[in-house]
Amino acid sequence: MKTVRCAIYTRKSSDEGLEQSFNSLDAQREACAAYILSQASEGWSEVKEAYDDGGISGGTLERPALQRLLADVAAGRIEPRRVCRRPLDVSHAAIGMMSAAA
Known part of the structure; x- marks a missing residue:
């Protein structure tokens, strides 16, 4: 069986609450x-690497x-897979990147 390496990307638009010991990014990751x-x-x-963008709007790819x-x-x-609450958040960037690489 092939191993599928899955990363978790989390994002929250504002800084509000990120100082808490368990915040929105933690909940998304969990x-x-x-x-x-x-x-x-x-x-x-x-994959244990953390991909967390706290306090950054989803309206920009500069994250x-x-x-x-x-x-x-x-x-x-x-491995490119979508496991997220908002598929468009990552898919547009990934499609653009994959197109540029081709």
């Missing part, structure tokens, strides 16, 4: 990690964690 774990029989494995994630996908370190 939910995605649980889903990836539920797919372990299909070979899914969570450091998103750019690191896209670079890791392009380098083959992560």
Whole structure:
């Protein structure tokens, strides 16, 4: 069975609440990690690298964690999969990046 390396990208538009010991980014990551774990029989494995953009609007692709994630996908370190609350958040950037690489 092929191992599918899955990354979790989290984002929150505002800084509000990010100082809490368990915040929105943590909740998003926890939910995605649980889903990836539920797919372990299909070979899914969570990459432990954190891709978190806290306090950055989704209206821009100039997000450091998103750019690191896209670079890791392009380098083959992560399998492109969508496990997120808003698929458009990452898919537009990934499609553009994949088109540019072709």
